[in-house]
Amino acid sequence: MESGHSYEAYRNQVTPALNSKREEFEMLGYGSVSGQQLWEFLVQKKWKKQKEGIRLYEIVAEIMAIQPGEFMNHATVEAFKLGSFALDDEDELKELLK
Incomplete structure (x- = not known):
């Protein structure tokens, strides 16, 4: 995440x-999503271009x-980028493709 x-x-x-x-x-039913994950999504996806003088109500x-x-969708793409999603096991791949 961008610290600045x-x-x-x-x-x-x-x-x-x-x-x-x-x-x-x-x-x-989307499981547990943390506030940190939501914030990172916003920073990386929605707020790439920072708006000068943004107001609190706009952020909310x-x-x-x-x-x-x-x-x-964003979380899935990030998981692929990080390599945390691997289909090395042929049985897992067959199960996924059913």
Whole structure:
């Protein structure tokens, strides 16, 4: 994650919104997603171009607008990049392709 992201100053203030979105994902059956993972998604995907003079309500609105599908797609791509998803076992590959 970019440590010098300008929105980092709002991180503590938007923690309740991150927690709310995390709970929403759990209620929808997407397993456990951490607030940190949501924040990293926003920084890496949504906030690549930092808006000067952004307001707190705009950050909260963007957190609450995260769709589970777009987050999961991003998480899948990141898992592939990190190499944490391997199909070395032929049985696992056959099971996946059923």
